[in-house]
Amino acid sequence: MSRIVCKFGGSSVADAGQFKKIKNIVSSDAKRKVVVVSAPGKRNPKETKLTDLLYSTYDLASKHLDFSQPWNLIRNRYLEICSDLGIEPKVAEDLDILEKQLRDDVESITTDYLVSRGEYLSARVMSVYLGAEFVDTFPIITFDEKYRILPSSYETIAKALSDENKLYVLPGFYGSNTRGELKTFSRGGSDITGAILANAIDAETYENWTDVSGMLMADPRIVENPLPIEYVSYREIRELAYSGASVLHDESIAPCRAKKIPINIRNTNRPEDAGTIIGPTPESTKLPITGVAGRKGFSMIYIEKSMMNKEVGFGRRVLAVLESEGLSYELCPSAIDSMSIVVDTKKLEAVEHVVMEDITQQMHPDRIKIFKGISLIATVGHGMTNKIGVAAKLFTALAENQVNVRIIDQGSSQINIITGVDEDDMNKAIKAIYDAFTK
Template sequence: MRVVKFGGSSLANGPQVQKVLNIILAEPKRRVIVTSAPGKRSDSDIKVTDLLIKYANCVLQKRDYQPTLNQIWTRYQEIADFFDISQNLLQPLKQELIELPLTNYANYDFLMAAFKAHGEKINAQLLTLILQRQGVAARFLDPKTAGLLVSDVPNDAAVLPQTYQNLKKWRHTQELLIVPGFYGVTESGQIATFSRGGSDITGAILAQGLQAELYENFTDVNAIYAADPRIVTHPQPIQVMTYRELRELSYAGFSVFHDEALIPAIEGQIPIKVKNTNHPNLSGTMIVPEQHFHTQNVITGVASSNHFAALYLHRYLLNKEVGFTLKLLQIFYQFNISYEHMPSGIDDLTVIFDKRQFTEELRQQMCQKIQEVLNPDYLEWIDDYAILMIVGEGMRNKIGVMKLITSSLAKKNIGLHMINQGASRISIMLGTKQADAPIAVSEIYHQFFN
């Protein structure tokens, strides 16, 4: 049995949904289908999830939400019209949208979560109606009915362990199950969503709970590539990669597959295949456990991301001072800030952050607190910072990889602010200026893939 997830672009309109139907019906093993909300039909279009957020904000701000509600429903109506679904069948779905502002929610955050989740829910219900009209024994399976329980964090929930026990009863169902992605229910019955793009997570949870032989993730790209196609022209597609290779690359910008979705798949040792809805016959990329994996290349991929910043601290005899790092971490805890890395020397220390968690005010307050408590000789906030990840299982047994990387960057006069290699020896992290990052990615790619 296979679990199959379709992204928003795959379900954006009637013709795209027809492609989805063809994929589902082409393979009898595809028994559990996870839906996203309708995505963009063109570059200038708006995703239904963003419209639902707008709908929720109108409700919270007591503004007229009827135009936004009409805009949302038009997206579903267009898909239904393409498949000639009657208004009688559609009315309950429309009524759910209309009644969202009238429902009781624990707080505003749970209201937002419920509004967002209905993009996936209504799309799953609509896909079920379309399949049933074509004579397929399909059933809409709501996360509440399925027993997909999540934590009480309304817009960044985590799956609860008992979910996997609850899902066991659905393993041998004879119906095609259509499940909305992106959300679950709390133990008190409230809807809570995963982080944005969380339909990938739903698919992985179902794959583990149902002990699927394969989790297929259909999106709008042919494969996962060894480098960003916006940086490297026609990069090599990755045929097979390991879970941890994708985790490492996702950290620095590989966004085809939600990196948190790997955790349930890893726990269940479920292989994942990423494929293109528009070209389903292409092989795509298989993501597999590390055991018995044999790589063909030294590196599997290289990626970069600019959403980092660094805090540089200098103080003489820093290495002799007991508790310096502890005091620094306590300040981070006080401001609810997580850090990514902390390379250090005998007299200095650099802390690398995901800067998306900061406002300018919060950054200034934290730096001021550090100055007061630790009294460094020198403190500098470095906003011009990018992280590169060079990843590959083949690096573990290859001598001279670092030399190849640094020599290729030196030829382009690219300076490195930080070098870090993990204990697994399958990844190397570099810090550079943001303007240098795309050049560095291109140089490293061509060094290993020419």
């Protein structure tokens, strides 16, 4: 039987009421056999995330300070969920053991281990509530120092989840390094866990349940009532995620893409909504663009030198300066006698003086200047490919809305056009582009 992997984010496990919604969702489809959960999220805007409470607890405990305040909030949260669900897993016992260890032997606990207990305990509670088998992701998910999953992990996972008729619950967010130590992924890493499991068991679908009904064509804080995205390709989602438009951790795409497993973004609070499907490149599209998104916080290093194009290795040597300071670049548009390098402003500021001095000494430019306050806007869509007039429509919309374009970059794949504008114009630009292609 083909199985569905379901990952439920922090908002989906925030309290007992959300646990009950998950039970209804899982029981409504017999194929939903593998459930991955995050740590309980915030129940209201004023509340602190449980993961952050765990970080605070470790910080205090490692300094041998009183950690009772954050710890009691953590403890009460789990016990309240259990009480409201009418179940009695050994959560209180696990918490007591952890507390004693923090007080008496904190050096034996790593930050990653303590923080991972948010997902671990959430999964233990969920497994009891669903009557499912609990399987710990440590150590069945193993990765190297660059967080690349070892191929052997997929075989280990497949064996651990081999019974297709059984319901499994696993914690997200962590696994094991090659030294056998528990290590967490970056924040939002439960998305990655679900994708790895989906790949390992050749899942039919990977459902990612959150608090939104899929993706929208634009940020609703910028565009009023933007259209939903019904389908987006793996390639498109990478482009949009680059500009911060994704509700999914970008590293969770690769494991599913490798086996062409569709990812379905769903809403735990509105399970009747179809959500957004992320899958292979579609044969046809309804609109020229799939979405538009923007991100602030960039600077452009502008370098001008006569006969630059005749100077072999000029660009390589400029980029080598950035590399020596640990600075990566976003875009690198160039002309015959000039080149521009777009970089993250915060990262640049830490090494700005050294970068400018080294480029000046090594490259002897006629002019070098840094322009700050730039936003990058990605307009993405397979419908743009080989279609005459798309770029004209985009730049006409920006011109009509008095937006000055500082940077233009279109990939050879033709599924994206990136424009750089002043940060103050970003929202206006996104709205202009969205309106031009949807109205």
